[in-house]
Amino acid sequence: MQRIGVFVCHCGTNIAATVDVKAVAEALGHEAGVVIAQDYQYMCSESGQELVKSAIREQKLTGVVICSCSPRMHENTFRKAAASAGLNPYLVEVANIREQCSWIHKDIATATEKAIILGKAAVAKVALNTPLTSMESPVVKRALVIGGGIAGIQTALDIAEAGFDVDIVEKNPTIGGKMAQIDKTFPTLDCAACILTPKMVEASQNERITIHSFSEVEDVKGFVGNFTVKIKKKARFVDETKCTGCGLCTEKCPMKKVPNEFNMGLDNRSAIYIPFAQAVPKVATIDPNYCMMLKTGKCGVCSKVCSAGAIDYKQQDTIIEQQYGAIVVATGFNPIKLDKYDEFAYNQCPDVVTSLELERLMNAAGPNGGTLLRPSDKTHPHTIVFVQCVGSRCDDEKGKPYCSKICCMYTAKHAMLIREKYPDTEVYVFYIDVRTPGKNFDEFYRRAVEQYNVHYIKGMVGKVTPKSDGKIDVQASDLLANEQLHINADMVVLAAAIEPDKTARPLATMLTTQMDTNDFFTEAHPKLRPVESATAGIFLSGACQGPKDIPETVAQGSAAAAKAIGLLCKNSITCNPCTAHSDELMCNGCSSCEKVCPYGAITYIDKEFRMPDRTTKIRRVASVNPAVCQGCGACTVACPSGAMDLSGFSNSQIMAEVDAICK
């Protein structure tokens, strides 16, 4: 039999002025299961709480209803009071008779009547409450950062700085990411390598940071505080621990016709290679697609020249498994492929390049040693046309609906650098809008226009046609002058839209985090929780969440680190006990619930059931991880069989409230 105590608060006159609190207590005293109903001046006060506590002890209460202000106000207060009196805190319900009754109604009779009904609903609910215990789950004091670009490096450094071990998983042979390929950075025009490479070194030298380069995340299991991750270290056929990075093998390697991805394929590298001089780790890697030894078994030059004996043609992919308390995603971006943009002749003409390719062409460590030459004939270009928004802000299937955010600024940078270095070169920029919100951004852009006389033309490039004389005809419209233009250009630079890295989608599935339709990771709250994913313990750093420039990326990297540190600082996490749970006997494993869970808290297991006739039957049933579930209840409605229910807000509890209100 329920023994419910009802405590009606006057809240001074806040409630008592419009609600006859004595009548409320009197009426609720007659409800089934109610053994004591009292009213008091201030229930939240020390003595008010004492009233509740002593009633719990003396009357051996099994449930408590407080008729007072909003539960958002004092639910916790009363829960704590109950707990201190030995009653499970989740056996307390609050009937909101202040904000939702006394403060909005004027007529004492109707307000009292409503307060009684609200009280009855709370009594009906509390009669069905079950004691709930918050689960404690321990936190592994180690973080994983997926992606070794500037975002990942910044995050890892910050976490390590706070005293936690952190692993970086980078799919390429070196960390550094896109920033390593960039020549100068806007709006300060300082050298990217000069500010990035020290950080790369710092990361490699920090004893709390382990870099798994040329590695990929294979599998993620577990939940906040306790993820188990399988990392595949891809075979690089070079023993990382032995290789000194001397580079002799790369010089001697006879296979030198491999497109160099670091230089965007604008020059070649050898089959055994170190991506660039400042690579971290500075270790050679054999490209098995090109290595003669691996393909035909004949060669072995690198092995012969390697004095460290680091070459190992028999090396296999290895899987390492590690526990982590937090995971930071920093998978970054790529420029989109421009195959579909025939109008810009990207595939037909080598002198039509992307901005990132231009970046390499202008880089001192690039294919031309920093001299800007046309890829086709290595001549100096005199007229360069920049085309903005190639694939950005695009309505059709070819491109992306969003603004890639960084193009306006890097194009201004490129234009400015070209005009600075080669004043004889005319630079045209075709734009739809120039977007320069950012510290010193607009000033930078205006310098390009005013100081460097870059020709900014609002308009669209209609067609780029390579001509037989090696020139390129750029047909465009000037929207402001309302005229058609033809520019006889030497080079065309396309500001290709950026998109999330292709590895992000399968990773999101593994992490059970949400992505938007563009494959950018979705943050837990667009304003208030911008660096957390909706899945607890997964944080977002850099451009995987949306297009960002370097300072923003670094800021978010540090923010993500701060959030991860906040988690790692805890020894254990207290989970909200109001979570969903599935009745295995009722669940039919249809997978509806899993589809609507924003947290990936639901998995399916094949469970063996002993049937009443003593046979066994294996059935697929849903299983909710209470440490991950946040208790929204979406699954409970998706479940047709009623197997899924939510503690604290169960079907029967809510229906009891409905019944009480409608009575």
Add this chain to the structure above:
Amino acid sequence: MQEAMIKRAKELLADGSVDRVIGWKRGEFAYDITPAVFTTAEELDRDFVCDDFTAANVSKYLVKETQKEGKILAFLKPCDTYSFNQLVKEHRIDREKVYVIGIEGGPKLDIEKIKAKGITGILSVKNEDYTLKIETIYGTQTMPFYEAILGKCASCKSKKHVVFDELIGEDGDVLDSNRFEMVEKLENMTAQERFDFWRDQLSKCIRCNACRNVCPACTCENCVFDNPKSGIDNKAPADSFEENMFHIIRAFHVAGRCTDCGECSRVCPQHIPLHLLNRKFIKDINELYGEYQAGADTTSRAPLNTYDKNDCEPSVVHERGVE
């Protein structure tokens, strides 16, 4: 076709490809056909039937059948393949344990429609060039074939098999069906007329649960209406509300999962057009969230298990038709 099916079934049984065959078994009369599992060639020769009356969708039986050892051969009509696929999608059928032979679909006959013409004492029903020749104790009667076809066949949505391991006969196409006509007609009525229509229909309900138990989407271990813990269990419609409740909740639970196989209306002993409730959901889903055919594939997200940020608001209900 029946001969070809029996021949193929015997071959597959003989070479051990399958252990059992699910199909239809002939009965006492021309029309009382029962879904059945066959294990031997003799049984197939004796009892197996596939004719104008084999309308029953055998997909749901495969839930139980695939929990058994061995592989089963299932003959599926185009409409049945949708149910089958949906059940595979919901992990209720183990696809590996079924060898699916797609067979040509209907239209199948509805004995109730023949009887409704006052024809009784039926001894045999023959389709002679789309005229039914019905031998009865009281003499021979005829009626046009198409006047006797099942409601679900009259608004057939597809002659295409969405899943099969092999086909006997030709595969057809997804049809441009008229299946939403009645839903539209109702939508264009006034609320009072709609209410009266449904009250009249649903008041006939005897809560025999035939609609639920035949429904391939209703494969819960324990239906909420049978589970006293659900708070909405009920056994008999003691009040008109309970008729509404049962059918609304059932339709909601199968919304986005119902393939519109039409079995609910076929088996209703009281001829309640229950499929209209499901079709209303299908029509709404198609119009509001994009065309979706449950069971057409095994991977797409069910419309109620996904969303679009630009989905319409419920006020869309207010904005259309008459109140």
Add this chain to the structure above:
Amino acid sequence: MQVNENFEPVIVAFCCNWCSYAGADLSGTNRLNYPTNVKIIRVPCSCRVNPMFILRAFQKGADGVIICGCHPGDCHYTSGNYFTRRRITLLYSMLDFLGIERNRTRLEWVSAAEGAKFAATMQQFTEDVKALGPNRRLEDLRCRKQ
């Protein structure tokens, strides 16, 4: 339609804990009056509202049911209210299909800052339901008040 002046409808409002319930609190804090007919049930998210609850309310004597949740995009649980929107749209459409008066059901997005909107919505909804009169099409006669 005959309007009974004395008819006081029973209205059940399901409010999500994070936005609408807070919005209701705010309308209280600001002393914004709305009819006493409205009784609020707190749910963690609007997506917790099962169609069973809505029908149950009508069965047990409610004359109107309104669901309030965070604005689309602002769900505390990211996506809950998107599911709510689909489910409730389809359910309301079905109720309409069965001839149940449209104005007996409503879904409204109310943020924690929209106390005024909450009060106004409840005011309007109560008036709409009052105009409809008692729920007769979805009532359970056994539960009718004696």
Add this chain to the structure above:
Amino acid sequence: MNNDTLIPKIGVVTDIRQDTPDVKTFRVVAPEGGKVFEHMPGQCAMLSIPGVGEAMFSITSSPTNKEFMEFSIKKCGCLTEWLHAMEVGQQITIRGPYGNAFPVEGDLRGKDLLFIAGGIGLAPLRSVINYVRDNRANYGDVQVIYGSRSKDDLVDYQEIIDEWMADPNIEVNLTIDNAQEGWDGHVGFVPNYVKELAPSTSKTVLVCGPPIMIKFTLAGLKELGFTETQVYTTMELRMKCGVGKCGRCNIGNKYVCKDGPVFRFDQLGELPDEY
């Protein structure tokens, strides 16, 4: 209007005894005092809390008790949970008596009686035992063999100690499944204990307990030379009406609520194996 058996009467719970961790014994009287109705040992009653459920329970008190009825109820479902949570003074609804009874005024008269019970199975037999004690002259030797999982699970332990064991006219043998501290009596399963004690085959046996215990006890009795016609038991199946009309509790053509719950084993043998 004539009262129908399906319309229950009111009973007031006047005493609640916690017998074992999951068994409570409830004393029920009519609101105006006295028993709600008369019964014979082995008969049952339908108890209900409206809105919660209704179920059949055997009446554990003897008809010779003129003041009240008692029900020993094990917690195992929604209704029993509710009953266990009751407080003294609570009203419940009650209808009955239902079913046949042990033939205490028929075949059992003058016989030597052996009662064998396991766990909550003592409940229906207690009614007979006390009836026999109150009409001691009508019966021969009386022996009770009763076992449970542990000492704490022995139902009516206090009454067994205080009254039955103190009664020189009956022999009481107790056993528990596993040894435990504070128990110096017999340890072992009931069927084995029966075989150990090897009671005389002249006795008529009344057995009740979990199905598995009944099965092995019957086998043991047969080994000892008992025949099925000597052994009575009482059964329990899902019942709704209590009067053999709702169609639920039949085994073959016999309705447990009406033709039972007391069966002799030779009668049961004729019925299909469906319980």
Add this chain to the structure above:
Amino acid sequence: MQKISKSRLYELFDAIAAKQSLYIPTDREAGAAEYRKYESGMKLTKELNTVRSAKDFFFPQTENLADFKIEGKTIEVRDIREECEDFVIFGVRACDARSFTILDKVFLCEPVDSFYKNRRDHGTVITMACTRPAETCFCKTFGIDPTVPGGDVSCFDDGESIFFLANTEKGERFVESISSFLEDGDTDRLMEVQTRAREIMDKLPLAKLSTENFGGDKLNEYFNSDKWAELSEACLGCGTCTFVCPTCQCYDIKDFNTGHGIKRFRCWDSCMYSDFTKMAHGNPRLTQLERFRQRFMHKLVYFPANNDGEFGCVGCGRCLAKCPISMNIVKVMKALEAK
């Protein structure tokens, strides 16, 4: 015998309905008849029988047994029954008329079900002889002659007139009460009609079906038959057969909380339902096989065992027509018989 010209039949109905409730089988839609309370203008169906049986009149699908009011620890029981008023059912077929005697055996044996009895006492059953049996009819199997139906009053149609023959005291009172409408008539044509109907009965596909292999003594023979597995294989476990059956009488008792009190209902139940015998601690009939077997064993073995050989089936053929998977008692009988 006394008769009324068919042209005056509705006049008679109007007169009966003026005094008490009259129920007649009428078309709800083509091919589906049901009993409805007669109102002027309503027409008799041409269907052989109604979709639902006539048992509803005495054993309705749901009925309120009692109300309870609970307050604190006290419970108040309210017997809310009202005295039943006299009513007449017209047009009951022989099979359904026989079903009442089967239901009587259940509900009128001790302890008498007063809810049922009350309605039985107040209802007058007027049957109508069959002239055009359907292929699904097999009442003859159970010794019913559909050309001579039972009930309180039997009616016969010779094509032009309806003849009335009282079988019981109640029937006599009824015929007396309508005597002003009746006239004496000769039955020559009626005999012809009956002979013709009986000839058709003999030619029906199920005419040869016999109960000789069934009865109370067949319990062990059939209970463990290996035919049950195959027969029950396709059974959906729905309640269609049970609910259209004129003799199925299993019921459930359910409480409903109205918010103001508890209403206790009795409602039809089906032994085919998976939860029919479910208890707090298990279910003795776990599979559909056992539930399916129960239904047919009950009709063909248990019921005759308890009721002097009377079978729990009247051969109305409803389950043959309505079972979603066309499994029925005829198929069961034939399968069990086949050795």
